[in-house]
Every structure is written in structure tokens, then in C-alpha cells.
Amino acid sequence: MLAGKLNRRISVQAPSTDQDAFGQPLQTWNTVYECWASIDVQNSQLVYATAEFVSKVTHRLEMRWTPSVAIAPNQRVVYTEPTTNITHVYEIQAVVNTKQANKELVLFVYELNGAE
Template sequence: MNPGELRHRISLMQKQTSADTDGYPTETWEPLYSAWAKVEPISGREYYQAAAVQAQHQVRFTMRYRKDITPAMRLRWDGEDYEIKAVIDLEGRRRWLQIMVEAVSSG
């Protein structure tokens, strides 16, 4: 992996739960930190659900290794949020981390 390919700034986010003014729990995604990553679109498709067209696409992000990234987190890139599906230590050497994500949005 060439470090020069890490040209895209991403943010990793964690779910935070707090109470609203009426005391009911609310969930928000708060940024934890940002990092440089390589971005590779993998696939995209459209399908019908609930009488609306849905767009779905998968992206692979490669970044320097961090041990604290989990599928319970989200990733934001270029103003769009992605659900983390898998976190892979490339070559098992703790140098590079591959994050497989999926974004689903109404179209």
C-alpha cells in the first residue's frame, strides 16, 4: 500500500445516547476522530422498497491501522454516512486497515 493513496479525509463516528427535554432517550452520531483513507467504490444498485426507489452502494476504505474501530461505529465521507460492515487487518500486520461499508439512501 502506497501512503500517497490516502487522499480522502474521513470521519469515524460513535453513537451517543442522551435525554431530550422531555426525558426521552435520543441517539445521535458524534465524530470521534478523522483520518486519511483510500476510497474504492465496490458496487451499487437500485431497488424498490415501500413504493420508492432506494439506492444502495458499497465502498471500501483503506487507512492506517487503528485497533479501536468496530462495526458499531459509522464512517462519514464527502457528506455521506456509511454503516460499517467489516473491519479487516490487511495481512494481519497491524499496518493497514480495510473498512467495508454500505450506504443506503432514498432516491
């Protein structure tokens, strides 16, 4: 993996449950890890769901492997473009430790429509 390829600062977030003022469960996201990564578009398609077309874009994120945090498919990745200040939220679908070498991780993600 070339260091120059890792040119996006991302945050990996894990879900957590808090309570609102009325004691009802409220899902929030906590940042568990921040690092440099590369983001590449793999596939794009329109899916007809709930009487409307929804855009599904598959991305591939590459990052260095770390023993300090376990990244799992129930988490998400957040990336904010520094020039436009647009926030992209990606739902992690799969995590691959390439060649089981503990050097890099490849995340396959879907971009969610709009920031949550």
C-alpha cells in the same frame, strides 16, 4: 499501502444516547477518530424495499491501522467533499485487518441516502 492513495479526510463516528428536553432518549453520533483514507466504489445496485427502489452502493475504505481506537460495524464514517461541500455518510458493514499485520484496515461500507 501508498500514502498518496490516502487522499480523503474521514471521521469515524460511534453512536451514543443522550436525552432531549423531555427526557426521551435521542441517538447522536460522536466522532471517535479522524484520519486520511481512500474511498473506492465496489458495487452499486437498486433494491426494492418498502414500495420504492433504494440505491445501495458498496464502498471500500482503506486507512492506516491504529491502536488508539477500535473500529466496529455499529459505527459510521462521514466524509465531506471539500470542493462541493457534499457530505457522504457510510454505514460500516465489516472491518478487516489485512493479513493481521496491524498496518492497514479495510472497511466495507454502504453509503446511506442523504446525510443524517
